[in-house]
Amino acid sequence: MxxxxxxxxxxxxxxxxxxxxxxxxxxxxxxxxxxxxxxxxxxxxxxxxxxxxxxxxxxxxxxxxxxxxxxxxxxxxxxxxxxxxxxxxxxxxxxxxxxxxxxxxxxxxxxxxxxxxxxxxxxxxxxxxxxxxxxxxGTLLLVMNPDLPIHSTQELIDYAKQHPGELSYGSGGMGASQHLAGELLKSMAGVDIQHVPYKGLAPAIPDLLAGRIAFTFDMATALPYVKEGKLRAIAVANPERSQALPDVPTIAESGVPGYAASxxxxxxxxxxxxxxxxxxxxxxxxxxxxxxxxxxxxxxxxxxxxxxxxxxxxxxxxxxxxxxxxxxxxxxxxxx
CATH class of the missing domain: 3.40.190.150 (Bordetella uptake gene, domain 1)
Incomplete structure (x- = not known):
């Protein structure tokens, strides 16, 4: 850990x-x-x-x-x-x-x-x-496919522990900020979640909308879908909350104290x-x-x-x- x-x-x-x-x-x-x-x-x-x-x-x-x-x-x-x-x-x-x-x-x-x-x-x-x-x-917003019964960081952690290896998250590639944020979350929360790398983050969004991956960390391309209700904003990976979504808590304050990635x-x-x-x-x-x-x-x-x-x-x-x-x-x- x-x-x-x-x-x-x-x-x-x-x-x-x-x-x-x-x-x-x-x-x-x-x-x-x-x-x-x-x-x-x-x-x-x-x-x-x-x-x-x-x-x-x-x-x-x-x-x-x-x-x-x-x-x-x-x-x-x-x-x-x-x-x-x-x-x-x-x-x-x-x-x-x-x-x-x-x-x-x-x-x-x-x-x-x-x-x-x-x-x-x-x-x-x-x-x-x-x-x-x-x-x-850039803000790393943890966005989830809304078909999953997960509404918070703690619920994500609990679900992952109950279903080890079943959840997956997408990133813009190995070593990209989304990948680092996901691996840090896995390590600090002690959960087994699969990583799916893409050639850039934009191709991951269709798979997220279709439910082929469970979540990713993104704001730029995901925010319109969050506003339309097609994706669910769970938490912000950054140390501080986002000006764009001030009511969305950080991961650090909603389940993983000390967590920070940006x-x-x-x-x-x-x-x-x-x-x-x-x-x-x-x-x-x-x-x-x-x-x-x-x-x-x-x-x-x-x-x-x-x-x-x-x-x-x-x-x-x-x-x-x-x-x-x-x-x-x-x-x-x-x-x-």
Missing amino acids: IKAQSRPSALTRIFGLSAFLFALLPGMAAFGSPAQAAEYPERPIRIVVPFGAGGLTDILARLIADRLSQDAGWQVIVENKTGAGGNIGAADVARSKPDGYTLLMGSIGTNASNPFLYRNMPYDPKKDFAPITLAAT AWYGMFAPAGTPEPIIRQLNERISHILRQEDIRQRLLAMGAEPAVSTPEELAAYVEEESGKWGKVLKTLNLQLD
Whole structure:
């Protein structure tokens, strides 16, 4: 059993409150850069999403790409390159020329937890990437097929103990935030629940609606179905309740004290990308994420923009790697 201790949010300690972040540098309109980046970009930029279309990683990348095109006149292409828990797409970026024209919309799996899950990693998350900025944090909402007689975390635990191995949950792939949240719940609650990985979370939703899996952890794609009564919101995996669903309790306060898991998303470039280009991308993307309409669109999907400096993102990745590395080693989860 993993003993999780209550502690301040890593994001709170590293970046401060999100409202404070959005108040920073409100007049940042000049994006001047040193000569090395003065003519950047001269051709289309490719943002690789290592998961399927329709999930929050994909949605966030496309919001950024569209706004870069509208505001800066840049040509930005989003490419979904799936497989191996995000490792295929991430490895493609890691091997790309470090010139600012290939970027990764990374996440907890690709940039923090996968090295502890996969025995043979095709890249090194710390050495092969240059952090640009944190982009958003996401709410992990435990949503259940409503045909099951489960209305709370405690009822889920009780049902799983009475029917060991019968329940299953879906995730966006091995090492994805939903997978980590599910395995942490299994360990802390002492239950036997089967994991079903998908190539991105969006394909899991039809199976959840059809009852082929019992639950998943998702807000962005599941919230409309929750509002329609087609899915049941049970609890929030994050340390705090969601602004979008303030009446839904956290898992920690409804059956598993000390439990905490959340999703996050950040933009990365290949290691060796010139510093002036990294700074220009940081300024452009941060400016987009501070825009109120973008913020509201993300909040409606259970996500919250969370900009950072490259150095702050590097420190956050280091902390997340340490946290989930311990969890995965304790669970003895490893894949080839």
